[in-house]
Amino acid sequence: MISKEDIDHLAVLARIDLSETEKKRFFKDLEEVLGYVEKLREVETEHVEPLANAVGSYNVMREDEPPQGYKGTPEGVHVKVRSVWG
Amino acid sequence: MGVGNLTAKECFENIKKSDDALHAFLDVYYDGEGKGTPIAVKDNILIEGKRATAASKMLAEYVAPYDATVIKKLRGAGAIFVGKTNMDEFAMGSSTENSAFGPTRNPHDRGRVPGGSSGGSAAAVAAGMCAAALGSDTGGSIRQPAAFCGVVGLKPTYGAVSRNGLIAMASSLDQIGPITKTVEDAKIIFDIIKGTDPLDSTTVDAKAFSIRSSGVRNNTLRVGVPEEYFGDGIDPEVKQAVERTLHCLDPKRYTLKPITLPHTKYALACYYIIMPAEVSANLARYDGIRYGYSAKEDTLFDVYTKSRDRGFGNEVKRRIILGAYVLSAGYYDAYYIKAQRVRALIKQDFEDAFKEVDVIVSPTTPTPAFKIGEKTGDPLQMYLSDVFTVPANLAGIPAISVPCGKTKSGLPIGIQFMGKWFEEETLFEVGEAIAQLLPA
Numbered sequence: 001m002i003s004k005e006d007i008d009h010l011a012v013l014a015r016i017d018l019s020e021t022e023k024k025r026f027f028k029d030l031e032e033v034l035g036y037v038e039k040l041r042e043v044e045t046e047h048v049e050p051l052a053n054a055v056g057s058y059n060v061m062r063e064d065e066p067p068q069g070y071k072g073t074p075e076g077v078h079v080k081v082r083s084v085w086g
Numbered sequence: 087m088g089v090g091n092l093t094a095k096e097c098f099e100n101i102k103k104s105d106d107a108l109h110a111f112l113d114v115y116y117d118g119e120g121k122g123t124p125i126a127v128k129d130n131i132l133i134e135g136k137r138a139t140a141a142s143k144m145l146a147e148y149v150a151p152y153d154a155t156v157i158k159k160l161r162g163a164g165a166i167f168v169g170k171t172n173m174d175e176f177a178m179g180s181s182t183e184n185s186a187f188g189p190t191r192n193p194h195d196r197g198r199v200p201g202g203s204s205g206g207s208a209a210a211v212a213a214g215m216c217a218a219a220l221g222s223d224t225g226g227s228i229r230q231p232a233a234f235c236g237v238v239g240l241k242p243t244y245g246a247v248s249r250n251g252l253i254a255m256a257s258s259l260d261q262i263g264p265i266t267k268t269v270e271d272a273k274i275i276f277d278i279i280k281g282t283d284p285l286d287s288t289t290v291d292a293k294a295f296s297i298r299s300s301g302v303r304n305n306t307l308r309v310g311v312p313e314e315y316f317g318d319g320i321d322p323e324v325k326q327a328v329e330r331t332l333h334c335l336d337p338k339r340y341t342l343k344p345i346t347l348p349h350t351k352y353a354l355a356c357y358y359i360i361m362p363a364e365v366s367a368n369l370a371r372y373d374g375i376r377y378g379y380s381a382k383e384d385t386l387f388d389v390y391t392k393s394r395d396r397g398f399g400n401e402v403k404r405r406i407i408l409g410a411y412v413l414s415a416g417y418y419d420a421y422y423i424k425a426q427r428v429r430a431l432i433k434q435d436f437e438d439a440f441k442e443v444d445v446i447v448s449p450t451t452p453t454p455a456f457k458i459g460e461k462t463g464d465p466l467q468m469y470l471s472d473v474f475t476v477p478a479n480l481a482g483i484p485a486i487s488v489p490c491g492k493t494k495s496g497l498p499i500g501i502q503f504m505g506k507w508f509e510e511e512t513l514f515e516v517g518e519a520i521a522q523l524l525p526a
């Protein structure tokens with residue numbers, strides 16, 4: 001099932017700087033939860049469509065304008081961040 | 087607004103008297119002056135110009151730039167906002183012990199939890215610190231604390247109440263709803279806050295959604311009793327109180343009918359895949375750039391990873407990691423898509439049942455309020471307290487918890503009714519009938 005390398009990889013994907021203690025703990029927790037949710041394998045779902053919105057969804061459109069009260073950023077309309085490299 | 091029988095001044099007196107001990111509130115605004123119905127608001131709902139922390143260090147300094155739609159509506163109807171209530175961090179938890187700012191205590195027994203994640207709101211209503219409160223419910227977070235605190239809690243139909251201005255947890259499951267002393271108050275608040283909103287594209291016009299019951303046939307309401315919700319693992323006093331209450335309902339008006347909801351035993355597993363997946367997406371925005379806690383680091387990667395490490399608590403991190411896992415390449419179909427298919431079957435169970443009955447009953451929770459610290463060691467144990475509440479969120483149906491008695495040691499017990507999509511009226515009717523059965 002889940003491996004220690006998986007936790008390292010997930011921490012990078014989720015952009016969270018987990019400590020070694022946290023990685024050990026979450027590894028155990030995830031093993032336990034994933035063990036519990038394995039029971040879904042028993043359910044026959046071959047011809048069942050996945051359901052994302054319980055009451056049905058449809059497109060709602062609006063004008064492509066900034067929302068009311070939008071004040072922009074300290075830089076105007078851009079956001080300044082640290083260097084993307086390194 | 088006609089909700090509750092407490093003046094704002096009385097609420098404030100009660101806050102002054104008890105909130106040091108109970109810690110239901112994170113921020114109190116109200117100073118005892120002014121007119122209006124005093125409403126407490128869970129701290130994941132935005133009030134313009136006020137702090138909204140979601141009980142997280144990540145948002146400890148965040149000030150809301152706009153009002154949630156429900157706040158605008160309540161203000162227009164004469165509410166004054168008493169303050170913001172404590173909750174589990176980012177609404178993740180069933181006890182309010184996951185708050186970054188300390189737990190809230192149950193007014194009925196201060197050594198016990200008020201439930202979660204809307205524990206502060208439920209405790210505030212129970213302790214007379216407000217006339218009514220708003221909570222949010224993703225897997226039971228209104229209903230379970232309402233049951234633990236002996237008050238009424240309604241999770242509306244998905245799409246009935248706008249989520250604009252609600253700090254998102256799991257977008258296909260979240261709903262804002264009222265926590266109140268009486269069923270009548272819950273209806274008053276619901277009628278004010280419901281409605282379509284162009285700022286929340288998942289809101290649905292109830293009128294367009296007519297599954298109006300054939301329901302009230304021959305003047306009787308058929309109450310479905312699902313065997314899967316009355317099995318093992320329920321505290322005997324809870325089971326007894328719920329069954330006793332049910333059998334007191336007027337048989338001229340209510341008929342009890344055994345039903346089965348066959349996929350019930352998969353609901354919690356389904357929820358604990360779908361919800362963390364949506365959480366991992368919704369909490370990606372807390373990146374130390376747009377708002378919230380920002381770590382002063384040299385590289386962008388470190389700004390992200392250290393802001394999130396320091397800003398988020400354990401349960402939040404756990405669910406983000408779990409969500410990232412079930413959505414990751416190679417696992418997406420086996421977990422996430424599989425869970426969405428099971429979700430469709432769970433919804434189908436309810437559709438089938440609602441051909442035979444008008445409302446479905448269950449205990450709200452398997453146990454009464456547990457002790458502070460009792461379940462914090464084992465995440466899965468904590469998750470199991472949601473077992474009767476998550477199905478309604480998965481299927482999108484409305485559900486209400488109403489007090490139906492107490493244990494011998496004085497802990498409140500809640501009875502839950504689940505209704506058809508957009509038929510909150512039926513829940514109010516049955517809820518009121520239950521309330522009439524109990525001593526004042």
